[in-house]
Amino acid sequence: MDTKFLESFLIVAECGSVAEAARRLNMTSAAVAQRIKALEIELGQELVSRVGRTVRPTAAGLAVQRHGPALVRAARDLQAIAAGDIPSGQLRLGATATAMTGLIPHITASLSERFRQIDYFLQPGSSVNLYHAVLAGELDAALIIEPQFPIPKAFGWSTIRQEPLVLLAPADLQVEDVYKTLAEQPFIRYDRNQWGGQIVDRYLRGHSLTVREWAELDALDAIAALVDRGLGVALVPDWAPPWPEGLRLQKFQMEDSEPRNLGVLWANSGPRIAAIRAFVEACEDFP
Template sequence: METAYLQSFLLVVECGSMSEAARRLDLTPAAVAQQIRTLERELKAPLLARAGRTVQPTEAGHQLVQRARGVLREVSDIKALLGSEAAGGELQIGTINTALHSVLPDILAHFVKAHPGVKVFLQSGATATLHKAVQQGELDAAVCLYPNFALSKTFGWSLLREEPLVLLAPSRLARRDPHELLRTSPLIRYDRNLGGGKQADRYLRTAGIVPQERFELSSLLAIAMMVNRGLGVSIVPDIASPLLDGLLVAKIALPLGSEARRFGILWLRSSPRLRLIQGLVASANAVTSPVPARS
């Protein structure tokens, strides 16, 4: 069975259109239709059915969709292990939203320049979800926070950045005492389900501050924009994002010490794509403050 035909089938299902899939593959619709008919003959089952102007998978087609992605992934793993992807290959990378809005675009720009033939697929999520996906082989690597437990020796980890907590406040309040601002201004909370939000909550408790809560959300950039609009203040990790440039927001150091949020790249040391992962880590260290990798 031609794996290229399986890829065409999956693309047709994704597009809902044979002509659109053909356009993306730079083939004629007749060529794509021929590939699908070949698959149907080999599998002895109809895979697609017309529904108005679109095509949808049949019951057999749905079953093939579930299996085909895994088959293609296994084939790609075999190629990577045998070294036949020296000029190309693919990486499935998970990322927390903060990295997407800060260092990851620069890391990827460096990486694709060094590895122009590599396809990169990105998936965003929380650290716990990404850690599990890397562990189960669903992701090759993740740009995420260091988990709140010790990593086993099966994982590699490269620290990219440490971010202490700071108080975000409107620029006009930059010279005010941070604890006074936290007691007297509305608080825009960083989501307490996330690592940085939990750290901020611990800081408030340690400082004995009962804030006037106004909002609670998970986007650091949205928090910064709300602070910029004068809607309140917030305790957040000190992220480095170009998207904050131009906002009238001050980062004020906090009087009490606090643990820094640590994020970096996580991967399995036994990954068949280790060569590409190491390239990603090298690119990350080239565009951030280099920190030695632990693997």
């Protein structure tokens, strides 16, 4: 059995759409449908049924959906076990939105040059969700914001970038005093459900700053775009480039701010530990 066909079925079953599964797999819908059909022929059972525009697993499909992930993990682990201490197999990585664009391309390119036996599964998400995915064994490692609580001893942490808070202001706004600007201008808040947003909230409360908040967003590039259009100011971590192109912004570093620590969280054991350690080293070598 080709485990890639099984993985394709599991993604279709999860999202209930061949088109959405194709988008996630970077394939055509026809190619995904062919994989599902080939798997059905091999197993001798119909695995999915169409209901309108959605796809639902049949009874046989539900059984495969329950046991399939373990088979996929076992096949993935077997490749890494056979390679011994040579980094190989599929490395399942998570990254926040800014890390996915600013760090992951460089790090994985550097790693691929040295270890061509490694292939990658990349999952975007919030630091909170990715943290729990690593602890649950769903991901091998993740580039996230450092949590404000102790990390379990079975997992490792390494800070690779410190991002101070900066005030973003429109290009034509006269800023003589950053605190006065924060108090007087409409304020676009970085979502307090995000660990980075909680750093901003602590800064405002620690400096007894009252802001005229009108929006709260979890996407830093969207916040920067709103500031660019003159819709307010924002306090955000100075995240790794690239930033959205064409923005006309003023950026003022808050000298006394708590930085947002971006780092790598990983599992200290498992069949893919050689590949995980190679990834961590590549992260720590990031310029």
